[in-house]
Amino acid sequence: MIEYTIRVSRRSRSVRLTVSHDSGVVVIVPSGFDTAKVPGIILRKEEWIRRSIEKVRSYSPSDQIPSHVDLRSIGRTFAVEVHPGLRGRSSLVEEEGILKIFVNPHNKRFPFPLLRKWLRERAKKVLVPWLGRISRDHGLFYNRCVVRSQRTRWGSCSAKKNISLNSALLFLPPELVEYLMIHELCHTVEMNHSKKFWELVENHCAGSRGLDKRLTAAAKTMERWIR
Numbered sequence: 150m151i152e153y154t155i156r157v158s159r160r161s162r163s164v165r166l167t168v169s170h171d172s173g174v175v176v177i178v179p180s181g182f183d184t185a186k187v188p189g190i191i192l193r194k195e196e197w198i199r200r201s202i203e204k205v206r207s208y209s210p211s212d213q214i215p216s217h218v219d220l221r222s223i224g225r226t227f228a229v230e231v232h233p234g235l236r237g238r239s240s241l242v243e244e245e246g247i248l249k250i251f252v253n254p255h256n257k258r259f260p261f262p263l264l265r266k267w268l269r270e271r272a273k274k275v276l277v278p279w280l281g282r283i284s285r286d287h288g289l290f291y292n293r294c295v296v297r298s299q300r301t302r303w304g305s306c307s308a309k310k311n312i313s314l315n316s317a318l319l320f321l322p323p324e325l326v327e328y329l330m331i332h333e334l335c336h337t338v339e340m341n342h343s344k345k346f347w348e349l350v351e352n353h354c355a356g357s358r359g360l361d362k363r364l365t366a367a368a369k370t371m372e373r374w375i376r
Contacts, residue, residue: 291334297313
């Protein structure tokens, strides 16, 4: 049976459900609402509630909001400040090297999507032109570049020569970012990891095998909120 609490809100015009670490399952009802109807609502929404509970539980106590965001690839560090959002609204503002996050104080998960969205936008501005420069310098040409928040890959290249880059690349040192870009650009010529492919990568990036090992190891050091 799902445990829940009921909260009456004079501003609410309809019934709403929230799930959070601090408050658990909360049913918010308008003034004058017949609370005898709540068990039926819980029953109808049971599947959604249980999914939401699992998502909340997936964030361990170690998933703290970072005090700063260090983008090693471009040599910039941003301090992070969290403030109560106006009327529960959430937003992120970048201001003179500070990321000011305004969130609903009852929902601690909100800062992570806001940070990831900011990271994607920053990554698009940095990584797309960076890939263009690497492409021209090495004479390895691609069709299109997209930036995503990928969980398992630093990057990929499709058969149509479309390259996808992970926004988390911004946390890596520049030499690893450039190696990854060269690696994916070489896939526009060799769509495999054959001996011929690795020879091509080495021709464009000396010491590629060592850089590849460092790139693999770096994935294990990323904070969970990033992905």
